[in-house]
Amino acid sequence: MQRRQKAVVWTRRLEAAVLLLLGGLLLYYRASGKLALLIHPNYVTLVAVAGALLAGMGVFLSVERWWRSPRQIPVESHATLLAPNFSLALLLLAIAIGFFISPQPLSSLTAMNRGAAEGLLSQQGTLDPQPFRVQFNSEERSLTDWVRTLNAYPDPEAYVGLAARVQGFVIHPGNLGDHELFLAAQFEIVCCAADARPTGLPVRWSQAQQLVADTWYDIRGAMAVEDVRGESQLVIQAERVNEIPTPASPYAY
Amino acid sequence: MDSSSVFLSPLWQDGITLFLGIVVEALPFLLLGVLLSGLISAFASERQLLRWLPQQAWLQSLAGGVLGFFFPVCECGNVAVARRLILKGMPPHVAISFLLAAPVFNPVVIVATWVAFRFQPEIVVYRVVLSLAIATVVGWMFSAQQELEPILQPSLLEQVRRNRAIERSESSASLLSGGTFVLGAKGNVRTAESVYAAAIAVPPLVGGRQRWRQLIDLWAAELRELGGILVLGAAIAAVLQTAVPRQWLLTYGQDPVSSIAVMLLLGALVSICSTVDSFFALAFVSTFTPGAILAFLVFGPMIDLKGIGLMLTAFKPRAIAYLCLLIAQFTFTAALLVNYYGS
Numbered sequence: 100m101q102r103r104q105k106a107v108v109w110t111r112r113l114e115a116a117v118l119l120l121l122g123g124l125l126l127y128y129r130a131s132g133k134l135a136l137l138i139h140p141n142y143v144t145l146v147a148v149a150g151a152l153l154a155g156m157g158v159f160l161s162v163e164r165w166w167r168s169p170r171q172i173p174v175e176s177h178a179t180l181l182a183p184n185f186s187l188a189l190l191l192l193a194i195a196i197g198f199f200i201s202p203q204p205l206s207s208l209t210a211m212n213r214g215a216a217e218g219l220l221s222q223q224g225t226l227d228p229q230p231f232r233v234q235f236n237s238e239e240r241s242l243t244d245w246v247r248t249l250n251a252y253p254d255p256e257a258y259v260g261l262a263a264r265v266q267g268f269v270i271h272p273g274n275l276g277d278h279e280l281f282l283a284a285q286f287e288i289v290c291c292a293a294d295a296r297p298t299g300l301p302v303r304w305s306q307a308q309q310l311v312a313d314t315w316y317d318i319r320g321a322m323a324v325e326d327v328r329g330e331s332q333l334v335i336q337a338e339r340v341n342e343i344p345t346p347a348s349p350y351a352y
Numbered sequence: 353m354d355s356s357s358v359f360l361s362p363l364w365q366d367g368i369t370l371f372l373g374i375v376v377e378a379l380p381f382l383l384l385g386v387l388l389s390g391l392i393s394a395f396a397s398e399r400q401l402l403r404w405l406p407q408q409a410w411l412q413s414l415a416g417g418v419l420g421f422f423f424p425v426c427e428c429g430n431v432a433v434a435r436r437l438i439l440k441g442m443p444p445h446v447a448i449s450f451l452l453a454a455p456v457f458n459p460v461v462i463v464a465t466w467v468a469f470r471f472q473p474e475i476v477v478y479r480v481v482l483s484l485a486i487a488t489v490v491g492w493m494f495s496a497q498q499e500l501e502p503i504l505q506p507s508l509l510e511q512v513r514r515n516r517a518i519e520r521s522e523s524s525a526s527l528l529s530g531g532t533f534v535l536g537a538k539g540n541v542r543t544a545e546s547v548y549a550a551a552i553a554v555p556p557l558v559g560g561r562q563r564w565r566q567l568i569d570l571w572a573a574e575l576r577e578l579g580g581i582l583v584l585g586a587a588i589a590a591v592l593q594t595a596v597p598r599q600w601l602l603t604y605g606q607d608p609v610s611s612i613a614v615m616l617l618l619g620a621l622v623s624i625c626s627t628v629d630s631f632f633a634l635a636f637v638s639t640f641t642p643g644a645i646l647a648f649l650v651f652g653p654m655i656d657l658k659g660i661g662l663m664l665t666a667f668k669p670r671a672i673a674y675l676c677l678l679i680a681q682f683t684f685t686a687a688l689l690v691n692y693y694g695s
Contacts, residue, residue: 111572114572114573114576115572117576118572118575118576121379121579125376125379128376134376136369137369137372137373137376137377138373138376138377142377142380142467145380146376146377146379146380148380149379149380149383152383153379153383153575156568156571156572159568160568160572181577181580181581183573183576183577185580186576186577186579186580186581187576187580189579189580189583189584190576190579190580190583192583193371193375193583193586196368196371196372197372197375200365200368202368202369202372202373203362203365203366203369204369205366205369205370206362206363206365206366207362208361208362208363208366209362209363209366209593209594211598212363212593212594212598213598213638214638289468289470289471290377290467290468290470290631290634291373291374291376291377291631291634292369292370292372292373292374293370293373293374293377293589293593293631293632293634293635294468294634294635294637296638313362
């Protein structure tokens, strides 16, 4: 009985420490900017507030449970599906993953898993039906802006000859039927990485096969229309393709 | 592919990013739900609410469902509330409606669903309306069962009967002038046992500071329990999104019928808290039909492994089996209609 009481005391102490660590993880992600890889910027403050509350609760309970006499610690009476220690182990595992494995932007494999391989990218994305921004200088349009524009006015001939400068990561879907074509892509998110959808355009570049998948490039060129897999498709005719570092905030919103 | 290349695959890293994305986005809503449900369990008086109950059975069921709006608790919290409501005199069919509607028909879950599905607002509306409608209809169907014995667990039934006997004896005693003590008819005698039962039916309220301390302990226990399930759910979503071949997901996810069946099963198995299940469901939006996503969002909060385990503390297994079958049928039919006509 005494041993059981001791085990309960340690479970409750661990519980306090886990809450503190969980809050600490959220605050660390907020301070390091890593939240940009996981969630929409609208929810960054919400996550930071939750982190502060969890950490505050963790500090209070840690002081209570690590320094108070064990007899004063309440014994478990809550009906649970998972054993308390198992729940704590799962949370600790998640916290360890969060602290020791840095989140990375989603890769081209996930882009293909989410449909980039089946259709051309301009038919993907735009989960959020936001109005596209009117820009007189076509070089200021991002990949997502181009796709939104194209979805609003789908005739590709209307854009032929316009200058383009976009940034995105490379996907080699393997079904474009032309070794000088690759896809320049970006993920769009509405809420968090779980709903990320690929969006982008095919690019014609003579050395397309030498570009490394998932690496980010700055692409300059002009818009053209080509017949890709039997369909008339807007394509960027690249004139310059330069490697750039992965942006700190790689998703479009 | 050898084992080292499997571990070096970017899909591993993507899985971790998806997992962390779901956990981080869901945690604030989980925290909000836990904080509010704790506050309600500590400070709200269910007995006051019973005074507002209408007379007709279907209206009573609807009122039970709407009651969820004022008790923003997840599945785990509301079984305890439903038990307390039954003990305090609420008919079981009203408590069933409350139990089924409360996990979705409450402000925290509606906001969380909106945050996740604001690009498909119809899913938010369908989820809320359908959950309330199913809860009302199922509760109303259970109102036909006048006898409590086939529905309630013997221990709960015993307490309900004791409480009713106490109320009857109190109402007969109230006809007497104050200060007199008379034994009523045979069934209305106040025994020491009934006095004791009345004393434990309403838990004693502890003082201010002690109550807050209990509340913080409750918050921590709920966060630990629900947080653990959230981690499991997020891991399952991440694995399904990265390890299961897209072709397989499309085969089952794009078919209007099989997609609903798969998501009903997933909803029952994953047991993820209704406050955060929208973020889990987001991971399947690109591969599963809207009806299947809706089925997950409606069925999961009402019936899942965790919920069934908790319901067994109040209801008999046979009653729970009927509940599961009825809710599965209603959800399946509604989801099928959404797949064929809803979008």
